[in-house]
Amino acid sequence: MRTIFRALGPLAACLALAACATVTSAPAGAMKVGDAYEVALGREWSDISNIMNGRTKKVRLLSIDGPLLNRLYLSDGLEPGEYLIKPAAKETPTPVIRKDMSASERLEFVADSVVALEYQRVQLVRPRPAKLGQGNGVRFDLTAQTKSGLDVKGTGVISEQGGKTYVLLYLAPAEHYFDANLAEVEAILGSARLG
Amino acid sequence: MRTSALALAAVLAAMPAAAQERAAGLRPNATSAEAGFWAVMDKAEAEAKTRADLNTDPALNAYVRGVMCKAAAAHCPDLRVYVMDRPFMNASMAPNGYSEVWSGLLLRANDEAELAYVLGHEVSHFTESHTIEAHRAQKTRANVVLAATVVVAVAGAASAASAGTASEAQSIMDATGNTIDLIYYAQMASFFRFSREQEGEADLLGQRKLAEAGYDPAAAAESWRGLTAETKGSDFKRVRESETRISVFSSHPLGAQRIAALETQAGTLTAGGDRGRDRHRAAIRPHLGAWLRDDLRKRDFGQTLVVIDRLAADGEDLGVLNYYRGEAYRMRRGDGDLAKARDAYLAAAAQPDAPVAVWRELGDIRRRDGDLAGARTAYDNYLAKAPQAEDAWLVQDSLSSLDQGK
Ligand SMILES: [Zn+2]
Numbered sequence: 218m219r220t221i222f223r224a225l226g227p228l229a230a231c232l233a234l235a236a237c238a239t240v241t242s243a244p245a246g247a248m249k250v251g252d253a254y255e256v257a258l259g260r261e262w263s264d265i266s267n268i269m270n271g272r273t274k275k276v277r278l279l280s281i282d283g284p285l286l287n288r289l290y291l292s293d294g295l296e297p298g299e300y301l302i303k304p305a306a307k308e309t310p311t312p313v314i315r316k317d318m319s320a321s322e323r324l325e326f327v328a329d330s331v332v333a334l335e336y337q338r339v340q341l342v343r344p345r346p347a348k349l350g351q352g353n354g355v356r357f358d359l360t361a362q363t364k365s366g367l368d369v370k371g372t373g374v375i376s377e378q379g380g381k382t383y384v385l386l387y388l389a390p391a392e393h394y395f396d397a398n399l400a401e402v403e404a405i406l407g408s409a410r411l412g
Numbered sequence: 413m414r415t416s417a418l419a420l421a422a423v424l425a426a427m428p429a430a431a432q433e434r435a436a437g438l439r440p441n442a443t444s445a446e447a448g449f450w451a452v453m454d455k456a457e458a459e460a461k462t463r464a465d466l467n468t469d470p471a472l473n474a475y476v477r478g479v480m481c482k483a484a485a486a487h488c489p490d491l492r493v494y495v496m497d498r499p500f501m502n503a504s505m506a507p508n509g510y511s512e513v514w515s516g517l518l519l520r521a522n523d524e525a526e527l528a529y530v531l532g533h534e535v536s537h538f539t540e541s542h543t544i545e546a547h548r549a550q551k552t553r554a555n556v557v558l559a560a561t562v563v564v565a566v567a568g569a570a571s572a573a574s575a576g577t578a579s580e581a582q583s584i585m586d587a588t589g590n591t592i593d594l595i596y597y598a599q600m601a602s603f604f605r606f607s608r609e610q611e612g613e614a615d616l617l618g619q620r621k622l623a624e625a626g627y628d629p630a631a632a633a634e635s636w637r638g639l640t641a642e643t644k645g646s647d648f649k650r651v652r653e654s655e656t657r658i659s660v661f662s663s664h665p666l667g668a669q670r671i672a673a674l675e676t677q678a679g680t681l682t683a684g685g686d687r688g689r690d691r692h693r694a695a696i697r698p699h700l701g702a703w704l705r706d707d708l709r710k711r712d713f714g715q716t717l718v719v720i721d722r723l724a725a726d727g728e729d730l731g732v733l734n735y736y737r738g739e740a741y742r743m744r745r746g747d748g749d750l751a752k753a754r755d756a757y758l759a760a761a762a763q764p765d766a767p768v769a770v771w772r773e774l775g776d777i778r779r780r781d782g783d784l785a786g787a788r789t790a791y792d793n794y795l796a797k798a799p800q801a802e803d804a805w806l807v808q809d810s811l812s813s814l815d816q817g818k
Contacts, residue, residue, distance in 0.1 A: 308648045310711040315745065319776040320806045332709050337464035344803050355806070362464035 239267040243279055250277055251293030254350075254383070257408035259401050262289070273303050287389040287398055289405070290373075294381025301330040301384055314382050323375045324357060327386065336361040336369060336388075349376035349383055350411035359388075370395040374406055383411070433539045436486040446507065446544050448556025453506035460494050460512065467495040467515065467699075475695035476513050479524055482625040483532040483618075487539055497699075499706040501639060505534035507543040518696050519703045520638060520719060524688025525622065525631035532625075533618030540617070542610045615670055616677055628685035633674040636666055638722060645718035647744065693728060700729060701767065704736040713744040731763030735770050742773065753777060768798045772807055784814050 243262040249255050262279040265288075269278045275293040278284070292301055297316040304311045311333040312326045328341040339361040347356035354376025361369045373386035387402045389395040440446035460466065467473070476495055481488035491509045500516040511534060521527040537543070550556045606614070619632040636656075643656040656666045696703075700723070707716045717740050724733045738756035741749040757774045760766040775790035791811045795804055 308651055308712070312711075317780055319779075320810065321772060321776070321803060324803075329709055342802065344806060346805070364464055365459075366462045366464045 240265050250291045253412050254293055255410045256405050259404050275299065276301060281398060286394045289402065290384065290386040292384040294383055296381055302333040324355065327375055331359065331361060335364060337364060338362045347374050349374050350409045352376050352378035352411065378411060434541050436490060443553055445550045445552055445556050448553035449543055450508040451557060452560040453508040453510050457510040465497045467497050472695055479528050480531045483528045483621050484535045487535060497706065499710055503530050503534050505537045509538060515703045521635060521692060522722065524692040525627040525686060526635035527692060528625060528627050529618055529622045529632040529635050532621035533614045535621060536614040536617035537606060542606050546606055612670060615674055619674055619677055623681040626686050628687055629678045629681040633671050636671050639666065642715050642718045645714045647712050647714040700732050708739055708743060713740040716740050729765060731760050731765035732767060734760035735767050738773060750777060768794060771797065788814055
């Protein structure tokens with residue numbers, strides 16, 4: 218029973234304060250991800266960062282049709298010890314940024330963070346050179362499944378610049394939704410301006 | 413009423429083996445409470461078949477089903493077993509004969525006899541109708557279905573609360589029957605929870621089934637002891653200090669008295685018998701890498717290292733096992749861990765079954781150590797062994813940066 222009460226805690230708090238439904242608009246045009254990091258949105262998205270479970274200050278989460286149908290994670294520069302997905306408890310850690318990560322550890326960071334979101338059969342594929350702003354990064358694609366067996370696709374970039382790690386990650390069901398917004402996501406990725 | 417329940421409890425406590433075993437092939441009367449449990453679990457079983465983590469390797473499934481049948485004997489045709497790729501030590505048995513065996517259990521069983529013991533324990537819950545016994549208050553099919561619906565609804569709400577967003581929560585609430593996650597499992601497990609006495613009874617009956625099937629009864633206590641060692645190896649103080657549970661969902665701790673009871677009973681059974689260590693390893697070998705990766709993703713590296721030590725004890729699969737040992741140390745990055753990772757990768761590299769990634773990791777670790785010549789050799793090896801690897805260009809980049817003295 219303890220499990221139920223612990224899990225219901227946040228929901229109960231939300232209902233009481235009516236504070237958990239603060240989805241805001243992210244209109245087409247420039248969007249600041251951090252102090253020195255900006256992307257251009259080609260259309261209106263919803264900023265659902267505030268209702269994200271375990272949200273961290275440096276990660277923005279955008280969606281068009283709801284998080285099960287498309288989600289775009291945009292992280293400001295993550296420093297050593299920081300994560301994309303906040304752990305629910307000390308005993309269930311999620312991947313963290315290290316100060317001496319190798320290129321393959323950065324890709325592992327992305328794949329294992331998607332696992333921490335409880336996707337199954339996560340495979341990071343086709344790593345390739347890319348730019349994020351002026352800096353070098355690695356572009357990747359990703360395949361996974363939801364727990365109930367729905368195929369999911371992803372794409373994104375991870376880039377270390379000046380000791381900080383920037384992640385842009387798009388996830389959507391393979392059928393229809395992934396392709397429907399891929400061009401928009403590619404454009405956002407190409408629009409990144411850092412520093 | 414009260415007297416007879418007490419009397420029955422006394423009988424059960426005094427002579428656990430004398431409890432009425434259900435007849436093989438028995439199906440419940442349609443209006444009975446038992447039929448209610450069957451209806452609920454038939455639905456859960458239908459969902460299990462569509463899940464992403466269902467393991468569909470025919471050879472592995474045939475192996476697990478074969479061991480289950482040896483333990484279940486005449487009840488074999490009543491049972492259906494599904495192998496799920498989930499990195500937790502868990503097996504379950506529903507009252508309709510739907511059983512799950514998780515990869516975390518297959519990875520942790522030392523041999524076929526240990527697996528047969530755990531399955532014998534689960535089979536005993538079925539043959540003794542423990543679910544019905546635990547829910548005597550439920551008199552009809554309708555009562556059971558209603559009770560289960562409430563449990564699943566609460567589990568659904570709990571899942572929703574842990575969802576990423578309010579709208580995801582709404583989607584989960586709407587998708588009744590799709591609340592398949594650990595909270596859901598925990599709630600279902602608590603609905604189908606057995607009493608401490610039933611667990612003790614299943615232990616002893618499981619061990620007898622083990623011996624009757626020709627296995628070594630000593631495997632019973634050994635399988636539980638291995639689990640205790642893993643808890644003690646955790647990276648987290650709170651886990652190390654907690655009592656070992658047979659599965660993440662088990663409400664009853666694995667106390668020393670349960671292990672002692674198995675050791676006592678072993679003395680009354682035919683000693684020796686089959687262990688089937690080679691058969692077990694052959695069945696799980698194709699999955700070792702994927703399952704160890706899943707285990708590492710739980711990020712309790714101390715526990716994974718205990719599991720790897722046990723798998724490596726007889727000197728088999730040392731290329732794969734030392735690679736994942738290196739991965740555990742590399743990912744944990746505690747004091748001295750990178751040196752241990754390097755040594756493990758080196759040990760792996762000397763084995764014929766070493767995954768090619770060993771050389772990439774060895775290159776990265778030597779580069780960190782400032783051993784540039786060693787790094788170059790390792791990267792060259794990786795590129796020679798895996799010229800077509802998707803990340804060959806990344807390793808080539810690392811190699812070039814060494815040459816530029818970066
Ligand atoms: Zn049990």
